[in-house]
Amino acid sequence: MKHKILYAALLSVLASCNSSDKVEHRGEIMPTMKVAELDSLVVPIDSLSGNGNFFLLDSCIYFADTQLGSILGFSLEDGHLVSKDLKKGNGHNELPNFMYFYPFRNKPDLWWAVDASYFFYTYDRKGKVLTPHGRIDFGWNNMGAVDFESPSYYGIMEMTDYGIDFTYINDSLYMIPLKVMHRYTGNRSADAFTEGRIFGELNPRNMKVERVYGRMPEIYHERPNPILSYFHYDFKGDTLYVSHCVDSLIYVYKYPDKLLFTMGYEEEGFVRDYTVTDKLGYNYRKDMETVGKHTSMKYVPETGLLLRTSLTEGFTYEKGVTVLQAYKGEDLVLETSMPDYFRYLGYYNGKYYGVRHIALEDGERMYFVFYCFDIINK
Numbered sequence: 202m203k204h205k206i207l208y209a210a211l212l213s214v215l216a217s218c219n220s221s222d223k224v225e226h227r228g229e230i231m232p233t234m235k236v237a238e239l240d241s242l243v244v245p246i247d248s249l250s251g252n253g254n255f256f257l258l259d260s261c262i263y264f265a266d267t268q269l270g271s272i273l274g275f276s277l278e279d280g281h282l283v284s285k286d287l288k289k290g291n292g293h294n295e296l297p298n299f300m301y302f303y304p305f306r307n308k309p310d311l312w313w314a315v316d317a318s319y320f321f322y323t324y325d326r327k328g329k330v331l332t333p334h335g336r337i338d339f340g341w342n343n344m345g346a347v348d349f350e351s352p353s354y355y356g357i358m359e360m361t362d363y364g365i366d367f368t369y370i371n372d373s374l375y376m377i378p379l380k381v382m383h384r385y386t387g388n389r390s391a392d393a394f395t396e397g398r399i400f401g402e403l404n405p406r407n408m409k410v411e412r413v414y415g416r417m418p419e420i421y422h423e424r425p426n427p428i429l430s431y432f433h434y435d436f437k438g439d440t441l442y443v444s445h446c447v448d449s450l451i452y453v454y455k456y457p458d459k460l461l462f463t464m465g466y467e468e469e470g471f472v473r474d475y476t477v478t479d480k481l482g483y484n485y486r487k488d489m490e491t492v493g494k495h496t497s498m499k500y501v502p503e504t505g506l507l508l509r510t511s512l513t514e515g516f517t518y519e520k521g522v523t524v525l526q527a528y529k530g531e532d533l534v535l536e537t538s539m540p541d542y543f544r545y546l547g548y549y550n551g552k553y554y555g556v557r558h559i560a561l562e563d564g565e566r567m568y569f570v571f572y573c574f575d576i577i578n579k
Contacts, residue, residue, distance in 0.1 A: 256546065270297075493515065
């Protein structure tokens with residue numbers, strides 16, 4: 202494994218070309234840490250489809266298989282299948298289908314699922330109870346003139362192959378990431394990037410999205426793109442970190458939406474030459490295959506590090522060049538190459554864990570690849 206730390210402070214400062222002169226940019230490049238003891242575990246998955254999403258919880262990496270309708274738990278220790286929740290169907294504790302299945306941030310024993318029609322479910326992991334809640338109501342039937350403060354012009358954030366988080370705030374409020382529904386904005390599609398919101402408040406008691414908030418950063422004002430506008434976020438107390446797909450910066454808010462400052466530096470080799478358009482229907486294949494994109498960002502309370510991963514040169518099934526960054530406070534303390542298609546999942550029992558984002562294929566067999574590593578001082 203090749204580990205490479207960047208010392209080019211000047212290059213990184215210049216690469217953070219998206220910074221706003223309206224807020225302070227904090228942090229320095231201080232390469233004081235390194236990845237150590239990177240191990241991999243290859244797990245055959247002959248009975249699974251390989252289509253779905255991963256998450257880490259306690260001592261397992263889970264895979265939500267969209268074709269089987271099941272949530273499979275694999276032991277971090279040896280990769281053995283140790284649990285299976287739910288199955289596909291229309292009966293008790295069965296899911297007809299789903300797009301995404303994850304635990305709630307802030308309430309990890311309560312899991313959620315949503316299908317293509319935005320029908321929403323929760324699953325009590327300990328009680329083994331699946332509860333259907335109905336479709337998420339954005340108010341699409343009550344549209345008037347285009348109003349970006351109205352939930353009726355939004356849907357759930359797309360391009361979530363790299364993970365999506367719903368945050369449990371309380372029993373009557375979930376925080377969800379949003380996208381503007383460009384097909385509803387008519388000749389105001391360009392305004393979606395300057396006036397559009399990125400978060401919504403979902404009331405699970407009536408399934409209505411009752412408020413939208415947060416803004417797209419300036420890079421999308423100047424160089425819009427509806428496909429490359431997804432983002433990741435995480436919390437440290439009431440501090441909210443947001444990392445956008447093609448933006449080198451990390452935006453730091455006091456929850457819910459008071460921008461405090463920016464931090465972050467661009468990864469070496471990050472390709473940013475994407476198509477500038479406010480139209481949804483353009484041919485985006487080249488951008489997906491050649492443009493760099495951030496694929497995860499998580500705060501680790503046990504170690505005080507904020508980790509971010511990126512595919513620096515785009516994504517194809519032949520290429521998935523990946524870089525991991527670690528921030529301590531606002532300072533970049535680590536940047537290193539990781540295995541292709543690597544995505545960070547979480548921290549457990551003194552170790553960091555990740556996964557190869559796409560299954561490894563060898564002839565007619567498929568395998569998951571799990572990674573375990575440490576981050577230590579040099």
